Amino acid sequence: MLLNLRLTMESGQPPEFLWQKQGSRYFRMLDTRAELWQDGSVLRYRGCSGEYVHRLLRLEDRLEEVYEVLCRDEALARAVRRFRGLRLTLSEPWETLVAFLCSINNNIPRIKRNVQAIMSLAGGRMPAPEVLAEAELKHARLGFRERFIKRSAELVAEGALEGIERLEFQEAKRELMRLPGVGEKVAECVLLFGYGFLEAFPVDVWIARAMQEYFGVSRSRIESFSARWEPYQGYAQQYLYLLAREELKP
DNA sequence: CCCCAGGTTGTAG
């Protein structure tokens, strides 16, 4: 089974913020301490079920089928050669939302510090929304994001996320965007990494750069252009993101 | 001192 665990866990997806690295293994607190690593090409885990790992790493996705769609374009074919085995991940909606609220106008190392600081409030687990809504967060040094997180936590505690997984993509997106701090980009990230909508295509500065440089497509035309990768827009986005970070450093 | 970071929001044109 095709998997590059390091790329998958360290590619700016929620696991990069929610899990910690120890040597070549990854760990986090679930019910107990869970651990994840690769032994040669064999995936190993401890402290969680095989079903959990299967869902987290989306092992049901047929990567070769995804690659067939992406490789119609030269830039993406290059990304696939370079990042073969990179998979999309699926985390819990609530913790995915918190992670991407932390990501706003922030950089990856600091997003991780912010998320880990929040989780340190609950022994390394993501605090429940009603807990976070009342928590003292000054120590987490979230800056202007603290207000977004606390106000969103209140709404989620009142049920703002209930039933979203059963909605169509566009409607789910509209619902998420009712939350403070959730604009287009954060909404699409939560839909992709927290709900598993593969048609999501979050546009950040790197994707905007990649689309301009590789395809000559401006920001306003990205959404319609990305339909060429249907139904795997989310995978196209993740591969383009890493490619841009490698090739298009300004 | 400057600039930037997996953006969002409010305001102005």
Next chain:
DNA sequence: CTACAACATGGG
């Protein structure tokens, strides 16, 4: 509709 400053914090 588009453009743009402000928003905290930390690193280069």
